[in-house]
Amino acid sequence: MAVLVRYGMVGGGSGAFIGQVHRNAIAIDPRVRLVAGAFSTHADKNNAVADLYSLDNDRVYSSYQEMAEKESQRPDGIDFVSITTPNSTHYDVAKCFLEHGIHVVCEKPLCFTVEQAEELVRLTKEKNLIFAVTYTYPGYAMCKVMKEMIAEGKIGKIAAVNAEYVQDWLLDELSSGDYSPNLSVWRTDPAKSGISNCVGDIGTHIEHTVHYLTGLNIKRLCATVNRFGKPLDLNANMLVEYEGGINGAYWCSQIAAGKLNGLAVRIYGSEGSLEWEQHYPDYVRYTPKGGATQLLSRGTGYITEKAASVSRLPSGHPEGLTMAFANIYKNVVDALVKLKAGGTVEPGEFDYATVEDGLAGVKFVKAVVESGDHDSRWVNL
Amino acid sequence: MAVLVRYGMVGGGSGAFIGQVHRNAIAIDPRVRLVAGAFSTHADKNNAVADLYSLDNDRVYSSYQEMAEKESQRPDGIDFVSITTPNSTHYDVAKCFLEHGIHVVCEKPLCFTVEQAEELVRLTKEKNLIFAVTYTYPGYAMCKVMKEMIAEGKIGKIAAVNAEYVQDWLLDELSSGDYSPNLSVWRTDPAKSGISNCVGDIGTHIEHTVHYLTGLNIKRLCATVNRFGKPLDLNANMLVEYEGGINGAYWCSQIAAGKLNGLAVRIYGSEGSLEWEQHYPDYVRYTPKGGATQLLSRGTGYITEKAASVSRLPSGHPEGLTMAFANIYKNVVDALVKLKAGGTVEPGEFDYATVEDGLAGVKFVKAVVESGDHDSRWVNL
């Protein structure tokens, strides 16, 4: 009998989008089972999910605190918790489970302040736990291909980075006279989203994805941040300086008509370039210096073996976002299986974003907002 | 407690690609559980899957016959079987489970001969069972959008169809002097693939997808079939005449360098056109007569509600092939849940390809091969 990894979820009640995506991504891994949850503070939404997954009644909790406490005491308690609640609660929930000695997988942004993030980093180390942040996009197989190609020197020394994450789902904000609570309210409400909407929600994906691919750390940045009369940002442009004096530029927006989920990362080096667009995640445009642009595809013979290992379908059969999430969870579960079998897990041994990566994201958001609020001055990270 | 639908699988042993895709697609539906299997005639491959899914020992079978018999006698026996064995065995396996009163989901092509297919149709009706054939591509949300748009008259009366399914994974066959057993051997071996390789394997997807989208039935066709000195076809072109005198052209190939899994369907009517390419399944190109071409996207506000109901992610978040499979299984499971709750299922009530669609595919293959072997004469279906 294979090792069974048990997990519980906080958030993701009936009707919540991202919680279901997490459950779907985990579900394809037969080593893992959902056994507990505090899916919603609304009892009906909580029970609806519990019923759907046939959970035992005594493991459906009305509060995450209760869940952390009771599960930590059971011999068959959850191995990890998946946190998919609104951003404002990530810190409290994650802290609680860490304190009860339970591994954590948490949606991004990790939390609202650098102090909170540092506390979570500290606690994770102290408790010697796994803490993964679900920065989705490095989960795609082709991001892993790019990372390897860059590490192997295929594009030489990096000379320029241009990346963007643009959407249009808050475009209506531009024409609404006053700040009005609408579907997007929690996104643009500082009480629920912290100091930033757009930069926190999607700008952080740029920051992390570029870091994941290139290993570059941002030294400082300057930014223009556009709120268009709303409490929080809807659009921002950044000039970035990485360690080593390399420059890049980032753009994030939620008011760019026609842009659905437009994360595009383009890395230019002395020997070639790599370009990737999330809308077509199975493909990478690779141009070696002096040669023609090549359209690399997941699942082909010319792709590295390591990348192939996180690829579940043959080339030309699109994998999609759920599989990117599944790859993150697969790596977390690989680590947990090793731990449960008595092994140890070294930093960087398994490929998922850590609580330190989450901290980097929080610092990034703080710096962008600070620069935007101070006439685009350079802010060190 | 929600209704639990139990299933078993024949085929899909450790290392088999398509069986795992089926299991993944089913896994995201918490109403269903894998409880039995005859995954492989190799005991180790059989047990590896059983272990991975923590199956009870007594429900891991060394033969599908034993599985059909024993499961049909258990009170908690499987509700349906998923058949993912090589094509040559579909008929025998499906027949066996039907005879034991177990619902069937079977990979395409349904079987090798029209007689076999007609027997499965007969048996399915006699036993009043559900028989779904996993023609994958109509499972994509945007195919459902196109089907609805065509039904609503958005492109008017259909005037021309052009469709192709092109790959390159058998390109090496062109340069290998003699027929040599290689990775693809069962595909090009008549004993394992029947009268056709390429037309059966992928040509049938063209036939079914066009039929699904448009409702058009092929009246007759003529074809050139290229075997390049091998036992079975690697490339074929078809002129098609649908009922009503409309014409179309199909091309399928497995020797087209650079083509990964290039199913492309293009439908032209008196009032507009629709074009879809499997590599980018979340998008449809729609041109209303006299207007600009529009890039329709899954998950947007302008897409029909019915299509939205089979869409699991927001626009711009690619869904991928596994979700297309998941949609097929979702519809089958919806039907089974209704049956288990004492309801009845009407023909066409749930959206999946039936055993009759499987029969149409077998007739199509037969006609193409016959035309190709008789100097491209018209062959009626």
Place this chain on the structure above:
Amino acid sequence: MAVLVRYGMVGGGSGAFIGQVHRNAIAIDPRVRLVAGAFSTHADKNNAVADLYSLDNDRVYSSYQEMAEKESQRPDGIDFVSITTPNSTHYDVAKCFLEHGIHVVCEKPLCFTVEQAEELVRLTKEKNLIFAVTYTYPGYAMCKVMKEMIAEGKIGKIAAVNAEYVQDWLLDELSSGDYSPNLSVWRTDPAKSGISNCVGDIGTHIEHTVHYLTGLNIKRLCATVNRFGKPLDLNANMLVEYEGGINGAYWCSQIAAGKLNGLAVRIYGSEGSLEWEQHYPDYVRYTPKGGATQLLSRGTGYITEKAASVSRLPSGHPEGLTMAFANIYKNVVDALVKLKAGGTVEPGEFDYATVEDGLAGVKFVKAVVESGDHDSRWVNL
């Protein structure tokens, strides 16, 4: 002082589209000058062009016959005539100029019947003249790149061809109840267009472009031809067999909503493939067997020198259709300059479509219509 090549034009009166394109294409070559014309049977349209180009009054003719006679007698008479009249008159005009010993450049289709075409071939040989047919598309630099790559064996032995030329400008014909004279009337009027509209107008471009690129000659073909109740064809599909038993499929249409000028040619061989689409003429998709698809661009270092010689702009600066026409004329003028300098021109020495290529096009149209009218039987060319 450089040699001056003088030309006259028949057709292309004020308001005529294609005549102006020819004049523009020629104009960029400073070796050539427009000195005579019978642009229109309408005196005002005739004079408007003559005035625009500052022609001498005595070289503006009211009939092509008069022009042929008078120009052939002048010491500074035209070296060649460019014929851009409606298709129905090509034969008579071309014949007349040939008989007067004047070189001919003629729009396609060459003429209406095989007999006419053979007469033009005969006369061209007898008079030892240059006769170029303006099949536009091989004029593009990247078509020359593809031709060279194929000749060099870059894609190995050709195994499959798929080509189409699709437009939508006659889509209204599908909904017009009866045959009605409209803007397109001469296209769909047998008196002006001969036995075919769509196949003659654009299908011939497929035939010639594939022949140009590959060297393949069609041995026989079968076709479905759709007239939708009109006198002439609006859509046609063809199965093609080349010499050597290779198969291909062609589709031409003028009722395909959203298709502007969609000539797309795709050639698949044992060692790779080449794909080209006229909408983006500066690029070719090249896939070597087992490798990634490459986007080759005109003007780059990795493109052959011969192709570079017909390329006027650096890579990334689109050249467009006028330059394709210009390349045809450049090659014709190169030949004329050589002749005028006392040299001789060998068959195939200069790169333009000949009267024999025009004859091949007429045979192609005849075969398609004949097959379409006889239940898609094979017709030998």
Place this chain on the structure above:
Amino acid sequence: MAVLVRYGMVGGGSGAFIGQVHRNAIAIDPRVRLVAGAFSTHADKNNAVADLYSLDNDRVYSSYQEMAEKESQRPDGIDFVSITTPNSTHYDVAKCFLEHGIHVVCEKPLCFTVEQAEELVRLTKEKNLIFAVTYTYPGYAMCKVMKEMIAEGKIGKIAAVNAEYVQDWLLDELSSGDYSPNLSVWRTDPAKSGISNCVGDIGTHIEHTVHYLTGLNIKRLCATVNRFGKPLDLNANMLVEYEGGINGAYWCSQIAAGKLNGLAVRIYGSEGSLEWEQHYPDYVRYTPKGGATQLLSRGTGYITEKAASVSRLPSGHPEGLTMAFANIYKNVVDALVKLKAGGTVEPGEFDYATVEDGLAGVKFVKAVVESGDHDSRWVNL
């Protein structure tokens, strides 16, 4: 007899690329004739062009000063001069012809310093002459379509701009140890290119194209400028603030592998967006708020009449860069014809970039370099 507009050229000797493009673009307009030139200081290169265009011997000049003087004294002297010399000489040449009362068309960048540019503006006004700067890209028909759509409010109030112009032809500079004279030497040599290479050469095209499309003027900007150890910039990123507080971001580079001539302009407003990429100049991506992205094409029925007036080919027949140049010259010649017929030309009456636009470009370059050299501080324009 139509009015004849005579022109001369300075620069564009045999082998020079851009001069030939200008001559080709002008040549398709039968109202204009090349009658004089100082194409090169190398007599052979000068004579080669003169011979090609059959110029009179006495109008082939060895210096532009002589040409300006003598042509200004002839009754049949040139109406305008086209200046296509290296950037360092634009100022002197343009000033000379203005002083002799001859209209000027000049390549960009206009000159090196704001003082020079202001002198040219002053002189142009004083002499009441036409001075056009050949900013190429607004010459494309689809740029005119976008300009009109924006002016008509199709995308509402502009909220964000993102534009880039990226190439890779100086990528080798990154790996060459020291500054070495190579093919690109005059580009990266301050003596020949002024204070900037990349920003001056292509960054100015971004600045002008965005201004042309939107009417927005840059109020201030901050920038990172990368020289990679060379004397002049090879890459630069800019944050831009327009009048009215709107923000945008620009990126220009000549070291981005795989980028050929990648000018891409994207404008986002409260009611929709427009996106255009120079590689495919006949198409514009237009997304109305809440609707699907539309691919607008030149030459179609839904495009404005005004845009149609600068469109020479039907939709789907690519026009290319030479036609963009031709549109600029057409508008200049329209103005000159009106002047020669005794009319007057109002500012903005004809659609070409003026000497004031040239001045704006020089100011832009100065600001970018200044910001880059002062730790990316905001610099007002």
